[in-house]
Amino acid sequence: MTESMSWPLAVLIAIDQLGNAIAGGNPDATVSARCYYFAQIRPNMLKYYWRLLELIINFAFLPIDGPQHCQKALEDEPAEEFYPGSDLTRAILGILVIIVCIPLSIIHRIAVIIIPKWRYKPV
Secondary structure (H helix, E strand, O other): OOOOHHHHHHHHHHHHHHHHHOOOOOOOOHHHHHHHHHHHHOOOOHOOOOHHHHHHHHHHHHHHOOHHHHHHHHHHOOOOOOOOOHHHHHHHHHHHHHHHHHHHHHHHHHHHHHOOHHHOOOO
16 A cells, blocks of 8 residues: 555555456456456457446446546556456356446445535546
């Protein structure tokens, strides 16, 4: 954890990395970065699967992180290796993304109404 990263943010990133590991990915990479990598950087025959997950994640984080959350996540960890995983682990990943991102998108939208300073502000 860096000095500038808060404890709650570090815990949330660790949970994200755990979910990525459970779903057959690199345990040191996040789900967001993995989805962007396989959707945009190294597209394959499952490009549309990865793109769909990227769109769902970007939508969930839009109110607090702005557009392109997944791209920003990859830029934060450029040296990581990314594993596509097996069919089973990709299915687990898809389920995890849907189960987590639907409530998160609602929570984030409510949060920026209650606490406006959390709303994403373009630079």
